[in-house]
Amino acid sequence: xxxxxxxxxxxxxxxxxxxxxxxxxxxxxxxxxxxxxxxxxxxxxxxxxxxxxxxxxxxxxxxxxxxxxxxxxxxxxxxxxxxxxxxxxxxxxxxxxxxxxxxxxxxxxxxxxxxxxxxxxxxxxxxxxxxxxxxxxxxxxxxxxxxxxxxxxxxxxxxxxxxxxxxxxxxxxxxxxxxxxxxxxxxxxxxxxxxxxxxxxxxxxx
Amino acid sequence: xxxxxxxxxxxxxxxxxxxxxxxxxxxxxxxxxxxxxxxxxxxxxxxxxxxxxxxxxxxxxxxxxxxxxxxxxxxxxxxxxxxxxxxxxxxxxxxxxxxxxxxxxxxxxxxxxxxxxxxxxxxxxxxxxxxxxxxxxxxxxxxxxxxxxxxxxxxxxxxxxxxxxxxxxxxxxxxxxxxxxxxxxxxxxxxxxxxxxxxxxxxxxx
DNA sequence: GTAGGTCTTGACCATACGGTCAGGAAAAGA
DNA sequence: TCTTTTCCTGACCGTATGGTCAAGACCTAC
Numbered sequence: 001x002x003x004x005x006x007x008x009x010x011x012x013x014x015x016x017x018x019x020x021x022x023x024x025x026x027x028x029x030x031x032x033x034x035x036x037x038x039x040x041x042x043x044x045x046x047x048x049x050x051x052x053x054x055x056x057x058x059x060x061x062x063x064x065x066x067x068x069x070x071x072x073x074x075x076x077x078x079x080x081x082x083x084x085x086x087x088x089x090x091x092x093x094x095x096x097x098x099x100x101x102x103x104x105x106x107x108x109x110x111x112x113x114x115x116x117x118x119x120x121x122x123x124x125x126x127x128x129x130x131x132x133x134x135x136x137x138x139x140x141x142x143x144x145x146x147x148x149x150x151x152x153x154x155x156x157x158x159x160x161x162x163x164x165x166x167x168x169x170x171x172x173x174x175x176x177x178x179x180x181x182x183x184x185x186x187x188x189x190x191x192x193x194x195x196x197x198x199x200x201x202x203x204x205x206x
Numbered sequence: 207x208x209x210x211x212x213x214x215x216x217x218x219x220x221x222x223x224x225x226x227x228x229x230x231x232x233x234x235x236x237x238x239x240x241x242x243x244x245x246x247x248x249x250x251x252x253x254x255x256x257x258x259x260x261x262x263x264x265x266x267x268x269x270x271x272x273x274x275x276x277x278x279x280x281x282x283x284x285x286x287x288x289x290x291x292x293x294x295x296x297x298x299x300x301x302x303x304x305x306x307x308x309x310x311x312x313x314x315x316x317x318x319x320x321x322x323x324x325x326x327x328x329x330x331x332x333x334x335x336x337x338x339x340x341x342x343x344x345x346x347x348x349x350x351x352x353x354x355x356x357x358x359x360x361x362x363x364x365x366x367x368x369x370x371x372x373x374x375x376x377x378x379x380x381x382x383x384x385x386x387x388x389x390x391x392x393x394x395x396x397x398x399x400x401x402x403x404x405x406x407x408x409x410x411x412x
Numbered sequence: 413g414t415a416g417g418t419c420t421t422g423a424c425c426a427t428a429c430g431g432t433c434a435g436g437a438a439a440a441g442a
Numbered sequence: 443t444c445t446t447t448t449c450c451t452g453a454c455c456g457t458a459t460g461g462t463c464a465a466g467a468c469c470t471a472c
Contacts, residue, residue: 013439013449031325036241039430052450054431111324117383118317118324119237128386136387153408158388159401163373166380170372176326180334181342182364195365202359203408219419219469245460258420260461419468425461432455439448 018056020046022070025063030108033115034064065123068116071109072127078102079161082139088146089204096164096196103172104189110172136161152204167196224262226252228276231269236314239321240270271329274322277315278333284308285345285367294352295410302370302402309378310395316378342367358410373402 010018024045028037039060043053057063078098082091103110116124136158143157171178171192178188216224230251234243245266249259263269284304288297309316322330342364349363377384377398384394 011439011448017449033239033242033321033325036239036325038428040428049451050430051432051452055449058431060430114320114324114379115239117380118320119239119242120382121386125382125386128383132383133387133389155404156397156401159397162376162384162387162398163401163405166372166376167369170368170376173320174323174372176331177323177334177338178368180327180331181339181368183339191362191365192368195362195369198361199369199405199409202411203405205408217418217469223419244458246458255421256460257422257462261419264461266460413472415470415472417468417470419466421466422464424463426459427461428459429457430455431457433451433453435451437448437450440446442443442445 014056017046017048017052021048021053021056021063022067025067026108026112029064029067030111030115034060034119067112068123071113072124072131074106074109075102075113076132076135079135079139082142084142084145088151089201092143092152092160092164092204093197093200096168096200097193099164099168100171100189100193100196103168107172107175110169114169114173150206153206155203164200167192167199220262223252223254223258227254227259227262227269228273231273232314232318235270235273236317236321240266240325273318274329277319278330278337280312280315281308281319282338282341285341288345288348290348290351294357295407298349298358298366298370298410299403299406302374302406303399305370305374306377306395306399306402309374313378313381316375320375320379356412359412361409370406373405374398 021042025037025042027045028041032041037060039050039053042063043050046053053063057066078095081098082095086094116122121128139161140157143152143160146152147154147157171188175188179186182188182191227248231243231248233251234248238247243266245256245259248269249256252259259269263272284301287304288301292300322328327334345367346363349358349366352358353360353363377394381394385392388394388397
């Protein structure tokens with residue numbers, strides 16, 4: 001259920017194959033969900049046989065958990081970077097920008113995460129109730145301070161953060177729908193960037 | 207793959223059992239995804255045996271498709287109701303309100319839909335590229351008109367609609383995360399209602 | 413009541429899937 | 443080179459799952 005905590009030494013082959021497996025698993029899990037994915041599919045996408053995959057990871061569960069574990073930090077970093085000492089509107093717009101960039105550059109990771117939460121986060125509950133919640137509370141306090149100082153408009157800070165998650169992740173998770181509705185000749189992420197900048201500038205103007 | 211178009215006569219038992227199956231299937235599919243759900247689970251939740259379930263529906267696929275088919279209209283109705291003749295801000299806020307009510311009252315339907323889009327909408331592509339796209343274009347034209355008449359601020363209309371989808375559906379699809387971060391003693395949907403009203407009022411003020 | 417249709421089920425089937433294992437191929441070390 | 447360790451695979455196993463079927467229970471109309 002858990003990878004060895006000790007960073008056991010890894011040969012070049014180990015490193016290469018473990019990476020190939022995780023890359024392939026990301027592709028398959030994010031587009032098929034945990035139960036929808038098969039070890040066969042993952043192994044093939046990684047250019048290995050199924051037993052060989054199971055030589056590097058003891059079970060399907062562990063592959064999935066490893067992927068999720070590596071994800072959260074990347075996902076939270078943009079929020080961590082929001083600096084209480086900076087200019088409020090710039091800091092928030094910067095956060096929106098960085099989060100949208102993640103959606104554009106790592107849509108599979110976003111969908112993997114979405115899949116997990118949709119199913120009730122059976123494998124991430126602890127992390128969400130711990131690390132994630134703590135970070136949100138910390139940053140909500142920063143936002144509240146800015147509001148009290150009259151530097152941005154007053155809105156419920158936690159829901160402000162939710163709105164940023166919802167709006168940015170939508171473009172990764174619902175990519176198919178977004179592109180279908182927009183039709184050809186659009187750059188969803190560029191347009192989203194412009195739209196979201198306007199939206200938050202207007203919302204936050206004191 | 208498709209239900210009989212003819213509304214064939216149904217006995218009371220047929221009606222009751224088909225309904226029980228669809229209700230149970232909604233519960234299971236929305237929380238486990240298509241492949242994660244088993245006929246056994248659905249049958250049990252419906253109070254039937256597996257072969258009996260298969261007496262009413264020829265396959266798992268058909269149960270799922272039937273569910274999806276019945277969904278889209280409910281999902282699109284709030285947008286359809288947005289009236290070009292009404293007051294712009296009121297109409298848009300009314301749409302947001304109705305969509306948020308759907309998220310609150312039919313979260314399972316929202317998650318079923320989200321699951322489907324996440325996997326690339328293999329069973330809904332046609333409908334999204336047809337009906338959904340057409341409706342969005344129609345309403346985007348209404349919004350654009352309102353902008354040209356100076357009755358609401360100028361923003362990209364289609365992305366405005368996307369933002370409403372993203373923000374309202376987030377509270378259904380990511381319910382688990384929202385509640386975990388908010389902690390006890392919160393009413394996510396009530397708070398979301400207040401937040402979204404403020405957000406769109408400020409965004410749209412001419 | 414009873415004949416004819418509707419509904420229900422236990423037993424069964426084929427396949428897919430996660431996972432194991434014994435042994436061979438390939439590297440790495442001596 | 444020879445030995446040891448790491449890597450890889452074909453064949454296999456047990457279980458879960460979607461789906462079938464023959465036969466019986468239950469309704470309902472006459």
